[in-house]
Amino acid sequence: MLADIPVEEPARRVRGDRARGVHARHRSIRVWDAYFALTWAATLAMLLGAEHPVWPVRAVAAGLLVPLVPWYLLVGRPLLGQNPPDERRAVYYLVGALAPFLLSGVLAGETRLLSFALIPQCFMTLRARGALVTVTVVNLLPVAGWALLWQPATEDLFANALFAVVGLMFSLAIGGWIIRIIEQSAERAELIAELDASRHEVARLSSALGALAEPERLAREIHDTLAQGFTRLLMLVQAVDAELDTDPAQARRHLALMDDTARRNLAEARALVAGGAPTDLAEASLPDALDRPTARHEATLKVTGPVRTLPAGVEVVALRACQEALTNTQKHAGSSDRVGVRLDYADGTLTVSVHDDGRGFDPDAVPSGYGLAGLRARAAEVGGTATVRSGDATTVTVRLPVPGGVASAARSETP
CATH class of the missing domain: 3.30.565.10 (Histidine kinase-like ATPase, C-terminal domain)
Known part of the structure; x- marks a missing residue:
């Protein structure tokens, strides 16, 4: 009976769960695609529309951001779709994305708007400690480099430094939220996997219990039907043996009962094999x-x-x-x-x-x-x-x- 368990069914459910998970991640990736594209376009518009620094510098800063689009599509997007992401590949991607961003941020302060798209990716692809270090660099290094390069007025330096600190605190808050979401998702995935495994185990044990109970059921059926019929046949045989010489008429009546009992036993045996109702109830x-x-x-x-x-x-x-x-x-x-x-x-x-x-x-x-x-x-x-x-x-x-x-x-x- 264990051989009759449909092993394809659990595999089909697992494949369905994976398909739903992949579909959910794809929908999430589309949201990040739109968010990255919007932030990148807004950053480029602010760079090109700013009055300072001079146009050639802003053009260079804007040019440094252009390769980020194909880099994200070719490397970053597949990485964000992984569960969990490959950490070595994540470092490779972030180095390639942050290097032009930091250079552009040193040249023009408007570039720092793009950090709102890059910082969540740090928390989504790196472990907590590495992500904290990375977002700290993303928020503070462009301001420090910009201040050393352009020697701004005290008021501008204070405003940009304050913006960097506020951005860092905001990044840490957003990062903590993202980490909690990822941890909760991982815990739920583990719980779902454990629940699925438990359901499969319950199904297996139920099938095994059914297999063990089947001989018990058959034994009861045989005891209640065939065994009692055979006992009656033996009693009738003994009666006929004693009556053949003394009471042939009674012996013939007992022979008729033997015939009826044997026929009923045969019908009960057939019903038992077929798994149907007892013949008495069927009629x-x-x-x-x-x-x-x-x-x-x-x-x-x-x-x-x-x-x-x-x-x-x-x-x-x-x-x-x-x-x-x-x-x-x-x-x-x-x-x-x-x-x-x-x-x-x-x-x-x-x-x-x-x-x-x-x-x-x-x-x-x-x-x-x-x-x-x-x-x-x-x-x-x-x-x-x-x-x-x-x-x-x-x-x-x-x-x-x-x-x-x-x-x-x-x-x-x-x-």
Whole structure:
């Protein structure tokens, strides 16, 4: 049964999860593309439109920024799409991007606007310590170089230095937020992976449990159907052997019973192999199916409540419980001829009880097997209970939950 587990399904789900992750990253990359393009264009416009420094210097500063576009598209964009990014490749990309930016920033202060596009990339591609060092250089080095190159007035130097410090604090705040987002995303990815692995493990264990439970189910079915039929055949064989010389008519009647029992055993075997319902239930309602075992054991059957069609699992448990209880009255209770079977249809339950007035027995002293233990296991499988009370008499009661709105043809029966 384990071989029937569809191993392709987990792989298909994993591929789907990866596809969704790749799609999500691609959508995120498009946002960064637009943000980078907008910031780069605004920086270039400010450079070309500024009054200072002189035009040739501004042209050189603008020219240094032009290669950043193909560099980002060829190296940076694929790097940002990785999860996680290759740190060595990230250093390679940032060196190539920051070198022209820093030179341009020393030549013209307007270039520093582009830092708003480069700083987030530092936190997205580098570890925290390396990113902090890099953004500090990005914010402070252009101002320091610009001040040494142009020797600005005190007021301009103070304004640019203040802008650099504020930019650094803003960068650290944005960087901390980006790092937390990345960490939370990584944690969620790990949780999703663990959850997915747990679901696969639960599915595997459930399949394995089903494989282990199958022999138990078959053993119960064989005990409740074929084994009891073969036992009856042996008893009839013994009876016929004793009657052949003394009572041929009775022997022929027993031979007819043997034929009927063998045919029913064969039908039960076929139903068991096919996994269908017991033949008695396939041919009749539950009360009608109970007529045969109760008549065979010379018991009386009383049906109360509105009879209705119930789920197959519930009816099978009720039938098997009655058969097992009747068998136990002969094996253990030493019952008299007075055995009563009661089938009670209520709104939310179906109750089967078998009562005899025999000498009783100790249920705990009965050898373990598929008898009473199987009866309790069957009831538990459909959410029901099975109780055995034995003293001067024995009563086996099985209560099974049933759905309330099952379509029914109501009728009451009394023997």
